[in-house]
Amino acid sequence: MSKRNHFLKAMMLASAVALPAVASAQDITVPQALKDKGSLVVGIESSYPPMAYRDTATNERIGLNIDLVTAIGKKLGVEVQWEEMGFEQLMTSVETGRIDMIGAAISDLPKRREKMTFVDYLVTGAQPFTLTANAQSLKTNDDLCGKRVGAPSFTSYFPEAKKWSDKNCVNAGKPAMTVNGTNGATATRLDLKQGRLDAGVLGPEFVVHLMRDEPNTYALVGEPLLTTLFGLAFKKEDTAARDAVAQAIDALIADGTYAEILKKYGLEKWAMASTKIDAGN
Template identity: 70%
Template sequence: MSTLKPAIRILHAVAFGTALAILLPMGASAQNITLPEKLKSAGTIVVGIESTYPPMAYKDPKTNERIGVNIDLVESIARELSVKVKWEEMSFEQLMTSLTTGRIDMIGTAISDLPSRREKLTFVDYLVTGAQPFTTVAKKDTIKSEADLCGKTIGAPRTTNYYPIAQAWSEKNCVAAGKPAATINGTAGATATRLDLKQGRLDAAVLGPEFVAHLMADEPNTYALAGEPLTRTLFGFAFNKGETGLRDAVAAALTAIIKSGAYGKTLQKFGLERQAMNDVKIDAGT
């Protein structure tokens, strides 16, 4: 997977800004992590996952095994907490409802930590991300930067924050500037977005920089960046807002993983080193 590295240049634009957050001590270890008693007794954490978003969580086409950055990180966290992971596969739309109704204990899918989501959820932030526009090589001469997106048809998964981000960007940067608005099409997901772009139904698309990097490595000479990311935010593991005990235990375990070097090795394995965080943060996404 090291072939992803050249494509990660896009992450220069999502470098950290200043954010208020709870920073956890780098000296955290399994010996001083307190796991809620009900989970400690069960010996298992139920984790909701949607395995359609490489390189974060997806199925290996050769073995159909679930793999990815989030899979490795959650398994490492579970080892720190001395529990097992029970994966619950579901659609992205089902994740938050399943969490708030108690069907799952945490969301292990790559989900952006947004203020609007913190009305019901709380997050352990673990990776820098953003909203990266891209196009096909065939159209790269006409869509060289994000400014060229005005008047174009852009796709983004309707169940993610990329969809409203693209809409808001068009209003601010196209309509308000007297340019034609971009037409934002809500797609059925990242895979559908890629297919619509390849088949010419879209001029450009907006997805996370990690997925765009994966696509560019997986299908060389097919895609091209369309300027800089439209926004910058953080991915977080999500918990019911009232379950701060589990959240803090996971944050402490992740801190230990960062200290041990396992976190860095996981990101390197999937070519996402430039998206790394130096410290674990709580509810710091913007």
């Protein structure tokens, strides 16, 4: 059984709160405050395809999260008001009430739940990948030992790659991965293509996007080094809005909209059967 399947089995058995699926908007409990305001203010950072990014031809904001949050707004019967900002501003903005929800791709991590609460809607992780030219020598995770592997230094991928190397390479008597911190996903891809790295570690959703954007250029290496969940984030005390959004997503799962959105971006493999609350690890 793969690491992802182990994770999904454990997630289903976890003690985190799971909300029952609903079939229609009539079953969703929309907070009165949200009804009165008539809009859901959503913080977004539009530079991470395929989750949220700009169409190069039209500059229109597009992506999986854009489609999903728009569908959520329709289920709730409210307008979605987007607030564009840098990723580093998102958490502060939801904590201070400037926005109601973080709609960007953000991992539900225990340390983040000190101030926020999450509706988990998609499986993600730290996926190694390489160029197709290297694919014959880099097939499994163990093949990464002794190799130069890059990951964005400001993400959890960087320390997790180091931990994985210590546990699976060094402790097994193999040479450690040389884990290089990069300046983001684009820099990781560039360093790989220019030969400064043997492999990169990014979210599987971004790797899927790269493989669609540049066919026959990249290849996956083994399984994710870790698997966790993407969540839509709320201020910790705002459980009413959180639960309404969870019910809306479950309604989208029930009517097939969720599956259609994931298929559009090639991410069916990472679907969840229902939402979870604060279940990331």
